[in-house]
Amino acid sequence: MKSKVSKTMWLVSALAVMALFLGACGVQLPEQEAADGQQSTAAAGGDLRGKRIALIMEFNTGTFSQQYVQGVEEEVKKFGGTLTKFVADNDKAKMASLVESAVNQHFDAILTDHGDALLEPGLKKAVERGIPVVVFDAAVNVPGATVLSQDDQKMAELTLEQMKKDLNGKGKIVKIWVAGFAPMERRQQSYAKFMEENPGIEEIASFGSAQNPALDTQAKMEAVLKQYPKGEITAVWAAWDEFAKGAARAIQQAGRDEIKVYGIDMSDEDLQMIQDPANPWAASAAVDPTDIGRVQVRYAYQKLHGDEPEANVVLEPVYVHRDSLPDQQISTAELSQYVEGWGQSAQGKKDWMAEYEVSK
Template sequence: MTLASVVANAAHAEDIAVLTPYISSVATNEIVETFKKDAAGKGWNVNVVDTRGDLQQLASRVEDVTNAGVKAIVLVSVDPKQIGDQVAAAAAKKIPVFALDGALAPGVTASIATDNFALGTILSDKLFKQLGGKGNIVKFYYSAHPGVHQRELALDKALAANPGIKVIAEHYVKVPGPIDDSRLAMETFIRQHGTEIDGVWAAWDEPAIGALLAQQSDAPDSKMVIAGIDGNPQAVDLIKQCTDLIATVRQDFPGIAHSAVTEIANVLEGKPVSKQEIQVEAKVVDRASLGVTCPQ
């Protein structure tokens, strides 16, 4: 969707602008596609803008759709505080702003997401238990995303409570392209640390997949425990295949989108949102939950 078409279409009464820097992310794309499907049932005209990791362009595009007079703005996988001036300008024009898989911030009508600190805690507990409470791990993180940063904070708390677990290497993942970037980083860590690496804590599934690919190619005889978050279909398949990727924490991305459409519909009818901060549930996906028995 071009900027010109976004602006041109904004004259319609129920135009909704969906903006994200991360449409290439499996999780973000699932939210957006589900939102579009539900919104179509409401007769809304949904315009999706992807800025491919560029937050400055995102800010500019939010200004564009605000000036065009859309009925609502939906930010997906964004920290609204990073574009606070633009969110405030939209709110000043009485345009409701919804943050999906993001965070609550001034000017945001409602935030709909998973409790990301809880996700990080679940991931850390699963990984540490699998390691028997001791071992060396590699950490893949991305603090620019508010939810992913909360997972990192949860890891910090878990590490403080589990002194037998040590982070011996860490990598700030580049986005877009997290699988390839994480694979390259993991290849470096394997050269540096070799069999000292016992596990991988990945703040979401793409880095976990990249780390696994590096392990399979550069250290195929090693044994690691790798875990991530989101329930990426590729990650689930790798868990089923009895690789060293042993678990993920599945977020209810369709649930986030469904809830957003319900809340926006209420606001468009002049009703208040049910609450400003709405959280959806998550569940662990591992071999047991998938009914998979792997050889010892």
């Protein structure tokens, strides 16, 4: 009996050693081949339905953010996934904590909206664990993550050049912006260059806050209007549509129709204001916020499919001026009929994604 047990133990040990040897030489056993086959099928895509997607936002303020979220929701639903949204209420440290939490909850993909370098440790952890990461509008450096951004410098240039044209190169302006946000910092770079090259345009006031931005801007703009009576302000340049809304309301209520507002970003609410001939907001440069959400999701699903998308994706803006719009009120969904390049972006689409569009 003892001899049989010894022989059996010897045979088991020999088989184990053989398996280790074959594995080291790159030879696969049948069980390993089956497991690797399943893994390679998953890497190549397979059925991507049922994925859990986390969207982590620094803030969810204003109609731009609402339409962006709408785009994310629509595209995740198209792929048959489920979306969970987390909002940090303008608290960057809280946002970083939410990213860590999403990693620990084993979401299949993580999307972020705004934020800064505080997100990097959590995003790196996600990448290391094989969780696809797609960042929007944040200056982060995380190898393996895809970062989406609008061409913020171009948007600033488009609005500043139109303002210069309307002012004939001379005038006194108010700038509304706030530091600490990657897109606004990039827009500020174009603004600084523009002001240096156009000495005939003078900045007489500058302010901005990300907390209740439209209401805060309206209150501060009202104070500036009292400080500078009619004829002393020519235009307002706003680095964010929430700022433009607040400034336009203050100017319109004060009856200061000599002042024009030039903004960045676009939502349905913004478009209504720009279309109103009595409103001082004359123009804006923007990317369709709903499209931004859709494109971000597509890149996440590319990664889930096993594709290797580019690390940096730039979304091209368009310029929307009141003169190009119809008399009747329209929404951003109809804007493509009047402004070339608006909406319905195919950016990030792959041929294999057609399967999910048909089965929607």
